[in-house]
Amino acid sequence: GDDPAPERHQVVDIPKPKVIVREYRRHRLSCRACGSTTTGALPAGVPDSAFGVGLHTLAAILVGRFRQSKRLVVELFDMLYGVSISPGSICAMEQRVAVALEAPVAEAREALRSAPVVGKDETSWRHLKSRAWLWVTATECLAVFTIARRRGSAIVKEILGESFGGVVCSDRWSAYAHLERRQLCWAHLLRDFNAMVERYGSPWHGQRLVDCARQVMHADAARRAGEIDHAEMVRRLEPVRRRTRDRLKWAAKSAPGPKARAKAQEILKLEDHLWTFLIDATIPVTNNLCERLLRYAVIWRKLSYGTESDGGARFVERILTVTASLELQQRDVFGYLSSAIDAHFHGQTAPSILPVTSDPG
Numbered sequence: 194g195d196d197p198a199p200e201r202h203q204v205v206d207i208p209k210p211k212v213i214v215r216e217y218r219r220h221r222l223s224c225r226a227c228g229s230t231t232t233g234a235l236p237a238g239v240p241d242s243a244f245g246v247g248l249h250t251l252a253a254i255l256v257g258r259f260r261q262s263k264r265l266v267v268e269l270f271d272m273l274y275g276v277s278i279s280p281g282s283i284c285a286m287e288q289r290v291a292v293a294l295e296a297p298v299a300e301a302r303e304a305l306r307s308a309p310v311v312g313k314d315e316t317s318w319r320h321l322k323s324r325a326w327l328w329v330t331a332t333e334c335l336a337v338f339t340i341a342r343r344r345g346s347a348i349v350k351e352i353l354g355e356s357f358g359g360v361v362c363s364d365r366w367s368a369y370a371h372l373e374r375r376q377l378c379w380a381h382l383l384r385d386f387n388a389m390v391e392r393y394g395s396p397w398h399g400q401r402l403v404d405c406a407r408q409v410m411h412a413d414a415a416r417r418a419g420e421i422d423h424a425e426m427v428r429r430l431e432p433v434r435r436r437t438r439d440r441l442k443w444a445a446k447s448a449p450g451p452k453a454r455a456k457a458q459e460i461l462k463l464e465d466h467l468w469t470f471l472i473d474a475t476i477p478v479t480n481n482l483c484e485r486l487l488r489y490a491v492i493w494r495k496l497s498y499g500t501e502s503d504g505g506a507r508f509v510e511r512i513l514t515v516t517a518s519l520e521l522q523q524r525d526v527f528g529y530l531s532s533a534i535d536a537h538f539h540g541q542t543a544p545s546i547l548p549v550t551s552d553p554g
Contacts (some may be wrong), residue, residue: 204327210273215245221501238539244286246278246538252283253290257512258526260493286525287508290530293537294511301514302337304547305330305353310476312362313352313369314483315344318489319499320506321553325492327509328352329486334548336486336517340506346371360469365459376469378480379409385456394450400444405437413470413478434468453547486517519547 200241219233229344235241248270254338255261255269263280268344270276305311311330318327318340328339330352341348353361362376383406389399409430416426432455444457458513460467490506490513515533519526 198468198497212274212276229299234478238535240538242285242289242290244282246531246535247461248278249286249290249534250527252286253455253512253530253534254516254527256283256287257290257508258516260489260496262497265302284505288504289537290534291504291508291511293533293543294515295507297544298337298511298514301335301518301546302352305332305335305337306357308332308335308359309355310360310473312363312483313349314363314476314480314487315368316487316494318490318494321501322499325499327490329402329483329490330488331483331517331521333482333517334521335546336514336521338490338510338513338517340500340510344368349477360473362477363483364480365463375466376476376478377463377464378467378478379406379413379467380479380481380484382406382460382467383410389444389448389450389453389456393448393453395444395448395453395458398440398448398453401440402444402457404439405433405440407477408433416432416474427471430471430486434471437467438464489513489517515546 196294217235217239219235221230221232223230240462244252246473252270256263261269263283263306263394264282267278267280270278311332313328313330315326315328318325320340323342324349325340326344328336328341328348330339334549337352339348339352341351341403344366349368350357350371352484354416357372358374359540360374360376361369361372362378364381369375383403386399386402386406389395410428412429414423418422421429438461439460441457445454445461448457448517470478490509493509500509515529516526519529529544529546536543
């Protein structure tokens with residue numbers, strides 16, 4: 194018979210892993226006249242290391258993207274490929290990868306300094322057995338990580354530059370107080386208002402502020418879903434803005450819980466920074482992007498206990514920056530890292546991680 198549309202059954206499999214070893218023989222000869230000994234040079238792009246581009250790339254991704262310990266990476270290479278590598282060799286490969294990524298990460302860091310809108314957040318870190326901080330600065334398509342010993346405004350100025358003129362979306366941490374253009378994260382505000390209800394002994398005042406925050410979040414969700422435009426969102430939130438101000442004043446004056454009153458007073462002082470998103474559709478209502486980007490790093494910190502050298506800190510900063518940025522842009526992480534490491538071995542600069550449009554925002 195004739196069956197023009199047969200049933201299809203596909204089985205996806207992978208070939209047995211194998212290692213390719215290329216041997217280069219370098220002759221060493223002595224000059225009969227002067228006695229000097231010279232050795233033949235390796236071909237261009239051949240690393241001094243015993244490990245090639247593929248091993249460097251896979252090691253960097255296993256440690257820096259999938260949070261595997263160096264000893265587990267050693268075990269995996271032996272199990273899959275029969276390659277014997279020491280944990281020290283993994284560290285050495287990390288350092289070469291960090292050097293390879295130096296230029297594109299520096300370029301991304303500089304690009305964010307001129308971005309119209311960025312999100313910022315930070316979390317605790319361990320560096321050289323002391324307390325440190327891991328900072329992230331991000332747009333929708335770039336994310337730059339920085340490990341620093343400080344958590345104050347000085348590091349914010351160092352990361353963004355003294356003359357940063359864009360809008361920063363963040364929580365209310367005092368390190369951002371010097372910034373003229375800010376958007377306070379409404380997800381953080383919602384948590385504060387819920388705290389008034391649940392822990393600060395002011396459920397009546399807190400619940401009414403929770404209702405305001407939820408209206409803001411719902412309007413923003415409708416705009417992002419395409420159900421309303423920015424102008425309609427502004428129209429809907431104008432009465433919510435007035436009610437929020439009134440309810441903050443009531444809470445600051447008459448909430449029964451002293452912590453609730455103090456929190457309301459603190460937020461009232463920053464009232465103008467609650468509504469920056471109403472004047473520009475590109476300004477986010479929450480800083481959830483940065484929180485999501487930091488969540489991965491928090492898990493890594495708990496597994497690795499931080500970094501034990503400045504070189505290790507640079508690797509963490511750069512691998513997090515590159516992998517997060519490329520994933521935000523939906524670009525091939527493995528392919529990019531392979532290209533960057535290969536370029537380094539050839540004495541060239543790694544490709545850019547900036548978006549194709551060259552617009553950091």
